[in-house]
Amino acid sequence: MNAKVSSTRRLSPEDREKQILEGAIKFFAEKGFSGQTRELALQLGITQPLLYRYFPTKRSLIERVFNEVYINKLDPVWSEALTDRSQPLHKRLCDFYCNYSEATYRNEWIRIYMFSALMEEPLNKHYIGLVEEKILAPICIELRHYCGLPDIDINPIDQIELDHVWVMHGGLFYHAIRKHVYRSRVSSNFNEIVSRAVSTMLEGNKAIQH
Amino acid sequence: MNAKVSSTRRLSPEDREKQILEGAIKFFAEKGFSGQTRELALQLGITQPLLYRYFPTKRSLIERVFNEVYINKLDPVWSEALTDRSQPLHKRLCDFYCNYSEATYRNEWIRIYMFSALMEEPLNKHYIGLVEEKILAPICIELRHYCGLPDIDINPIDQIELDHVWVMHGGLFYHAIRKHVYRSRVSSNFNEIVSRAVSTMLEGNKAIQH
DNA sequence: GTTTTTATTTATCATCTGATAAACTGCAGT
DNA sequence: ACTGCAGTTTATCAGATGATAAATAAAAAC
Numbered sequence: 001m002n003a004k005v006s007s008t009r010r011l012s013p014e015d016r017e018k019q020i021l022e023g024a025i026k027f028f029a030e031k032g033f034s035g036q037t038r039e040l041a042l043q044l045g046i047t048q049p050l051l052y053r054y055f056p057t058k059r060s061l062i063e064r065v066f067n068e069v070y071i072n073k074l075d076p077v078w079s080e081a082l083t084d085r086s087q088p089l090h091k092r093l094c095d096f097y098c099n100y101s102e103a104t105y106r107n108e109w110i111r112i113y114m115f116s117a118l119m120e121e122p123l124n125k126h127y128i129g130l131v132e133e134k135i136l137a138p139i140c141i142e143l144r145h146y147c148g149l150p151d152i153d154i155n156p157i158d159q160i161e162l163d164h165v166w167v168m169h170g171g172l173f174y175h176a177i178r179k180h181v182y183r184s185r186v187s188s189n190f191n192e193i194v195s196r197a198v199s200t201m202l203e204g205n206k207a208i209q210h
Numbered sequence: 211m212n213a214k215v216s217s218t219r220r221l222s223p224e225d226r227e228k229q230i231l232e233g234a235i236k237f238f239a240e241k242g243f244s245g246q247t248r249e250l251a252l253q254l255g256i257t258q259p260l261l262y263r264y265f266p267t268k269r270s271l272i273e274r275v276f277n278e279v280y281i282n283k284l285d286p287v288w289s290e291a292l293t294d295r296s297q298p299l300h301k302r303l304c305d306f307y308c309n310y311s312e313a314t315y316r317n318e319w320i321r322i323y324m325f326s327a328l329m330e331e332p333l334n335k336h337y338i339g340l341v342e343e344k345i346l347a348p349i350c351i352e353l354r355h356y357c358g359l360p361d362i363d364i365n366p367i368d369q370i371e372l373d374h375v376w377v378m379h380g381g382l383f384y385h386a387i388r389k390h391v392y393r394s395r396v397s398s399n400f401n402e403i404v405s406r407a408v409s410t411m412l413e414g415n416k417a418i419q420h
Numbered sequence: 421g422t423t424t425t426t427a428t429t430t431a432t433c434a435t436c437t438g439a440t441a442a443a444c445t446g447c448a449g450t
Numbered sequence: 451a452c453t454g455c456a457g458t459t460t461a462t463c464a465g466a467t468g469a470t471a472a473a474t475a476a477a478a479a480c
Contacts, residue, residue, distance in 0.1 A: 009446095010445085010446060010447075010456090010457055010458075011457080012457090013456090013457080016457080016458095032242070032244070032328060032329075034242070034244035036436080036437065036438085037437075037438065037439090038436090038437075038438090046458080046459090047458070047459055047460080048437095048438090048439090049439080049440075049441095049458085049459075049460085050457080050458060050459075052438085052439065052440080053457075053458080056439095057438080057439080058437095058438065058439090111328065114324060114328060114391070115328060117391045117392050118242060118321065118324060118325060118328075118391055119242075120393075124392055125392070125393075125394070128388075128392055128394055159395070159396070159397040160397050160399065160402055160403070160406075162397075163385065163396060163397045163403050164403065164406050164407070164410075166381070166384070166385065166388065166396075167378070167381035167382060167384070167385070167403065167406075167407045168377070168381060169381075170380065170381045170383075170384025170385065170387070170388070171376070171377035171378055171379075171380045171381030171382075171384065172377060172381075173380075173384060174376070174377070174380025174381065174383060174384050175373065175376065175377070175380065177380070178338075178376065178380070181324070181327050181328060182327050182334055182335070182338055183330075183335075184335070184338055185369070186369070186373060186376075187369040187370050187372075187373045189370065192370055193370070193373050193374065193377065196370075196374050196377075196418075197374070197377045199414065199418045200374075200410070200411060200414030200415055200418060201410060201414060202414070203413065203414040203417035203418050204409065204410030204411060204412070204413045204414025204415075204417070205410055205414075206417075207413035207414070207416075207417055208406075208409045208410060208413050219476095220426090220427055220428070220475090220476055220477070221427080222427095223426095223427080226427080226428095246466080246467065246468085247467075247468065247469090248466090248467075248468090256428080256429095257428070257429055257430080258467095258468090258469090259428085259429075259430085259469080259470080259471095260427080260428060260429075262468085262469065262470080263427075263428080266469095267468080267469080268467095268468065268469090
């Protein structure tokens with residue numbers, strides 16, 4: 001039954017580093033950053049000092065984990081597609097959340113993100129800024145256009161407007177939190193959830209016209 | 211400037227226990243449960259072994275923290291008021307989230323909740339069950355009635371329907387996560403956010419009638 | 421005022437934990 | 451087959467960390 005877990009064979013430095021990094025992602029996603037190097041090594045089937053041949057400190061390994069998980073996961077094409085008015089807004093939003101969720105609503109991504117946020121890692125604030133600038137502000141603008149409200153040139157987007165869009169965005173993100181952090185039973189058909197949430201948001205906003 | 215922090219005076223056991231418990235709530239909310247007893251003691255202005263006179267183990271202190279923060283925070287009156295059809299649903303939902311958020315969208319509550327969820331504490335699953343049963347399922351029922359859809363007796367509430375309501379609920383909860391976990395700047399006028407989210411949700415659902 | 425009680429501190433333990441150094445071993449080059 | 455390089459392990463350290471026992475001191479009891 002494959003009892004030998006890719007055991008203590010000699011690997012090339014590149015392979016070993018990659019193996020450690022990927023193992024560390026899984027490990028820290030599960031245990032948080034206070035997880036211990038010995039337990040990580042055990043899980044990798046190597047000895048603990050070997051980690052220090054590839055990463056000078058535990059902290060440096062954690063920072064490599066951040067890079068690996070968060071670098072270049074937001075494709076700028078997606079946010080450009082958000083503003084392509086040749087497509088109906090409902091479709092644009094559904095497509096966007098389909099792509100976005102596939103990239104980020106993953107177990108390791110979500111859990112490491114929450115751990116890092118609780119630990120006040122700068123990663124979090126940086127990422128939030130990106131989300132507001134590249135995703136939520138564009139959605140606000142498109143939403144105004146959809147509802148026939150004044151353009152951004154007339155009055156700029158304010159905090160209340162941004163927070164209103166955050167409710168849908170956060171609500172969808174929260175689906176991933178429920179799945180990967182709470183480990184609740186959630187409906188697997190996420191596209192259906194997105195489609196309903198987007199429809200409701202669009203029709204609701206059109207109806208109430210604040 | 212009150213440099214002496216309620217210093218090393220002798221306190222009655224009740225007062226000391228209360229002081230430790232309240233300090234522990236603040237402390238663990240900030241550092242997570244891997245925060246160290248010596249640092250907690252320092253923050254309280256007492257020595258570390260004194261903690262062990264009042265709590266046999268660190269774990270027992272953590273469990274007292276859970277009790278203190280989460281016991282009886284959900285007033286059953288709120289969920290009853292949700293189903294009182296003599297009031298318009300919009301008002302009922304706004305009132306509910308106003309009360310609910312005041313009780314739970316607090317720094318210590320939110321942060322300890324996220325820490326405990328990531329650590330797979332049973333607290334979390336228990337609480338989620340309560341939310342679905344006492345809050346979200348009733349909202350689903352009221353929403354059907356509001357939209358003129360078939361009653362619960364005809365077809366029961368399914369996972370998709372629950373998840374749809376979770377999007378608004380989670381979106382509002384996520385506001386508190388942004389504030390207390392991410393520590394982002396959020397608009398302070400939460401009632402306005404709630405009112406808009408509820409209006410949008412109600413009108414949107416009426417409009418699309420899935 | 422003396423004694424007793426008990427809240428609190430000091431001193432300390434055993435284990436854990438990140439990190440280092442030296443020994444070992446598989447493999448490439450000759 | 452021998453040699454040397456480099457990937458890996460064993461042994462170990464120093465400081466941290468949860469927990470305990472004995473000593474101290476403030477308040478209560480007499």
